[in-house]
Structure formats: C-alpha cells, structure tokens
Amino acid sequence: MKRTFVAFAFFTAISAFGPAGAWAADYKVGDMTIHSPWARATFAMAKTGVAYVTIRNEGNQADRLVAVSADVAKKTGLHESLMEDGVMKMRPAGAVEIPAGGMAMLEPGGYHIMFMGLIAPFKEGESFPLTLVFEKAGRIDVIVDVLKAGSMGDAEMKHAD
Secondary structure (H helix, E strand, C coil), X not given: CHHHHHHHHXXXXXXXXXXXXXXXXXXXXXXXXXXXXXXXXXCCCCCEEEEEEEEEECCCCCEEEEEEECCCEEEEEEEEEEEECCEEEEEECCCEEECCCCEEEECCCCEXXXXXXXXXXXXXXXXXXXXXXXXXXXXEEEEEEEEXXXXXXXHHCCCCC
C-alpha cells in the first residue's frame, strides 16, 4: 500500500511540475476547441516572440479569431507569413477564419501570434497566459507552454494522453 502511494505521489508530481509538454491542454469556448497553445523559447535579448495553436470549429457556423492579448509584450497581434515573389514576408493578419466543421492551424510558416516588445524572454519550460477573442464564441484565457527554440510543436509535446 505504501509503495503504491509513493508511486502515485511521484507520478502526480511529475505531471504537475514536469516539462512544459506535461501541461499541454485543450480549451473550449462555444464551438471552438483550442489545442495545446505553445511558443518557442527566445534568446535573452529578443524583442519579439511567437506562439502557435490549432483551433477546431465543431459547430455548423464559421467563426473568426479576431484578437489576442497577453501581458508578456507591449503589443500582441495576429500575423501571417507568406511567400511573395520568392521572398518570405510577414504581415498583420487582421483575423483568422475558422470554417464550420473545420480548423485553423496557427503554425510556423503561416498564421501565428506575434509578441512585439517582449517584457522578458520566453524560457523553455515556462508558460504564460494568453487571451483569444472569437467573433461569435467569445473570449477564452489559455496557457501557452514555452518549448525549446526552434521547436515545431506537437513533436516535442509528447505526454501521457
């Protein structure tokens, strides 16, 4: 009995205080499911950071992610990276469409959440709050896990499901 309790306590502690992947979570607001928000660690002097998330619309009406906010930077916004005349460019996105029964992937090389004027660098293993605002579903607060610099997301977020 004592050995079982010790093992349970150990695995509970690992889940609560382990690496960022252990905290990966899904969030729900209205018909939107927000899957495992994550960011890349930044270098000590970085002024910008980026976060990514997958949003699934389980409803029968399209919705739009219209705003994002966080206290980790002076300015937070939705941006997109795109190839234009053979040159990779980045620009403000305005809003991100989430089709009915579909999804939007904010991922490296596409739509993303941009943090400009970072208050402090993003450190691997840490996390921070982020607010997402949808046109129809409303607002939701999520926790963004910071993965290693250069991470590609879910590949590094393997955890016990």
